[in-house]
Amino acid sequence: MVKGYLGIDAGSVSTNLVFLDEAGRIREALYLRTQGRPIATIQTGLRQLAESLPPRVAVRGVGATGSGRHLAGVITGADVVKNEITSHAVATSTLIPGVQTILEIGGQDSKLIILRNSLVVDFAMNTVCAAGTGSFLDQQAARLGIPIEKFGEIALRSRSPVRIAGRCAVFAESDMIHKQQMGYDLPDILAGLCEALVRNYLNNVGKGKEILPPVVFQGGVAANAGMKHAFEKALGLEVQIPPYYNVMGAVGAALLAREKTVRGLPSSFKGFQVAQVDFASGGFTCDGCPNTCEVVEIREEGRVIARWGDRCGKWSGALAERKTG
Amino acid sequence: MSRKVGIPGALLYYYYFPLWQAFFQALGAEVAVSGPSTKSVLNRGVELAVEDACLPVKLALGHVAELAGKVDYLFLPRLVSVASREYICPKFLGFPDMVRQTVPDLPPIIDVNVNLYRRQNKLYTAFRAAGKIFSAGEARIFLAYRRGLAALGKYWKLMGEGFSPEEAINLLNRSSPRCPQPSNAARTIPEDGPAAASDKAPRPEREKPVVAVIGHPYNIYDPYISMNLLKKLRQAGVRTATAEQLPETVVRREAAYLPKRLFWTLNQRMTGAAFYFLRSGRVQGLLQVTSFGCGPDSMTGELIARRAAGHGDMPFLNLVLDEHSGEAGVLTRLEAFLDMVRQKQEGGRPG
Missing domain, CATH: 3.30.420.40 (ATPase, nucleotide binding domain)
Structure with missing residues (x-):
């Protein structure tokens, strides 16, 4: 078994x-x-x-x-x-012992984790801005009509990446369109976008952090070879991608x-x-106080199994009491 | 009928409310405080505020708006300076004017100047001016002022014992002397502090880690704005220590380690406390709370962050609060920070 x-x-x-x-x-x-x-x-x-x-x-x-x-x-x-x-x-320090820096870029989040002697000593996460995450790359690939899987491969063909303003996803897009209308090559634009995103990541998430090797790059975006290359270029360090980078x-x-x-x-x-069980989720706005919290309810076969979203704990707490009582 | 003085439960309320309350009550006035911060209070404040006001000022405007048609006077002292050669943030200084320009249906505002920048200036000057509105008797005003100072002294003493501002205010306003447990149970007061005796108290079997929470009182103690930060920490099994527990002398001594003296009184307190906690070895993590758009925080936040980085493995997290903050992001960071704290505590312990 x-x-x-x-x-x-x-x-x-x-x-x-x-x-x-x-x-x-x-x-x-x-x-x-x-x-x-x-x-x-x-x-x-x-x-x-x-x-x-x-x-x-x-x-x-x-x-x-x-x-x-x-x-x-x-x-x-x-x-x-x-x-x-x-x-x-935990995953990375187990699979790649000795790792000191983890660059993780997912769909909506980007994180930087600093480890020393397999212990997390510092970390950062993107705040309200999703520029430079997987969703944005997805969106741009779709706009250019290239499958996201080909993105990295095409970017690697670039000989002189175009400089793109990567501070904000919306402005990066206008800048990319501008560069494209000026006649720049697609690989150069894509490579330029990768470099812009890396720059943005290192300046925001990576601000003030000590990035030491071994550096591991993971999360869905690590599939993009263009991003790996841009990180290596910007950091001047070798960047490893673990075998199970997207499910770490x-x-x-x-x-x-x-x-x-x-x-x-x-x-x-x-x-x-x-x-096979029927789960349903729904929400309601609590009108118990002026906070008007949006409470979420998860139902299993019609029975409420969890609630959250209330600041005061009136709804989530009531459920917890019923469970223990 | 007694006249009602409205005091917004925001900004310097957390520093001075007992003084103000005792003063006006001694003059026969009734004191009304705005209710707790809520989404609607904040939304109202955001609507009223100028674009580049910081989050606490936006919130305070919401509190003022809530009081506006319900009181006879609004007490919004203009605090320019509360210590020699130091200043309070310029947004506080301009707050009574901001209110006049933005909040509709205002009662008369009592905006007496408190300016102790020059040594010869006296705090009583401001209270005398405010007191004139309620009483002609010079002696009565002075007694009210003394009563206020006594209340303030008790308030800071309670906070030194670990009570939160809300708990301390409730205790002061309660006639029967009961002795509940302070929520800020971590005793990190220095050597000869009044809490030295607490070491005799039975300790919990497993020592819970202590996290220093550094931030403006109007941010960290406001459950709405801080997203219940202190409660969340306690629920996660962590004891908290804050700057309010430390005596003024300690805070000032520690802040003096900076090469140049900070001229913001409030941020000096935060910085000094952070330095003390970092140096004392009595805390296992430092959590800094800054508000988006706060000028002084952007400066001292960085000073504290750099000092924390100098303490090598001290877990440190900077949480920036703004009106768009998603609770999910804050929770994720907080959980990861606490994992760091626990890991360090376990790793640091031999065997």
């Missing part, structure tokens, strides 16, 4: 699932587009994972991470719900689940059959 740990990274753009065996080896890894339906995507992921794993599988622990980690947590009954920064750091958050969540349940504690995993 295969025993192992399940990690789920419910991100804004992709939902990733991995299955680690007891030794911590990655047995299965799934990368799915969230497409605005996190619950359905997690269920699809579980179904696909159950199909690809041998029929008799014991899930010893489940970890959830990503911006949808709480959602993924209540749906699957995760043992650990952890933020993305810690999850990524999920790997970290699974490793954390292993840590949590290693003392023989039983997992609270609800089983792969949650893929």
Whole structure:
């Protein structure tokens, strides 16, 4: 019988699932587009994972991470719900011992994690601006009519990258259009865009951080060879891309689940059959006070299993009481 | 009928409210404070404020608007300077004028000047001017002023013991002397401080880490603006320490390590406290809260961040608050920061 740990990274753009065996080896890894339906995507992921794993599988622990980690947590009954920064750091420092810098660029988030002696000592995340994340690259690739998978390859053909204003995604786009209308070559524009995004990342997220080798680049955007090249050029350092670069958050969540349940504690995993269960989410605006919080409710087969979004804890707290009481 | 004086529960309310309250009450006036900050209070403030006002000023305008048709007077002292050769932020100085220009239906504003920049200036001058509105008797005004100062002294003493401003104000306004536990339970007061005795108190079995939370009181103690930061930290099993627990002498001594004296009183307090906590070895992490658009914060925030970086492995996080802040992003950062704090605590402990 295969025993192992399940990690789920419910991100804004992709939902990733991995299955680690007891030794911590990655047995299965799934990368799915969230497409605005996190619950359905997690269920699809579980179904696909159950199909690809041998029929008799014991899930010893489940970890959830990503911006949808709480959602993924209540749906699957995760043992650990952890933020993305810690999850990524755990995964990378386990798979690439000695790593000192992690560059992580996902769909809507970009992060920089600084480690020393395998411990996180500093980190930064993009704030209100999503310039330089995967969504923007996606959008530009679509606008230029090139598949996102080809983006990096084309950018690498550039001989003299065009300078593009990368401070803001909206202005970067106008600048790109301007350069394109001036007649610059597509590879030069794409390479220029990669360099602009890297510049923006290093100036915002990377402001004041000490970037030391080994540097690891992960997240969905690490698939883009143009971005890797631009990072190496800007940093003057070699940048490594781990084999499971696009599911590292999920790997970290699974490793954390292993840590949590290693003392023989039983997992609270609800089983792969949650893929068939009917989940619904809905929300309402609480009118109890002038804060008018938007409360979210998650229902499993019509029964409310979780609520959040209330500042005072009136709704989420009431549910927690009922559970324990 | 007694006249009602409205005091917005924002900005310097957190520093001086007990003084103001006791003063006006002693003169026979009724004191009304605006309610807690909420989304609608902030939205109202954002509507009223000029574009480049900082978040706390926007919020304060919302509080003023809430009081506007409900009180006979608004007390908005113009605090220019509260210490010799130091200033309060210029936005505070201009606040009564900002209010006059933006908030409709205003009652008369009591905007007495507090300017102690020159040593010979006296705080009483401002209170005397305010007191004249309510009483002709010079002696009565002076007594009210003394009563106010006494209340303020008690207030700071309570905060020194670890009570939050809200808890301290509630305690002062309660007649029966009960002794609840302060929420800021971390005792980080220096050597000879009044809390030295607390070491005898039974300690929790597992020592919870202490995180110093550095920021303007009107940011960190406002549950709406800070997104319940202090409560979240306590729920996460962390004790908190803030600048308000430290005596003035300590804060000033520590801030004096800077090559040039800071002339912003409020930021001097934050900076001095941060330096003290970093140096003391009594905290396991430093969490800095700055507000978007705050001029002094942008300067001292960087000074503190650099000092923290000099302390090598001290976990440090800078949270910037603005009216667009998503709670999700703040939570993610906070969780990762606390992971860092715990990791360090466990890693640093032998065995």
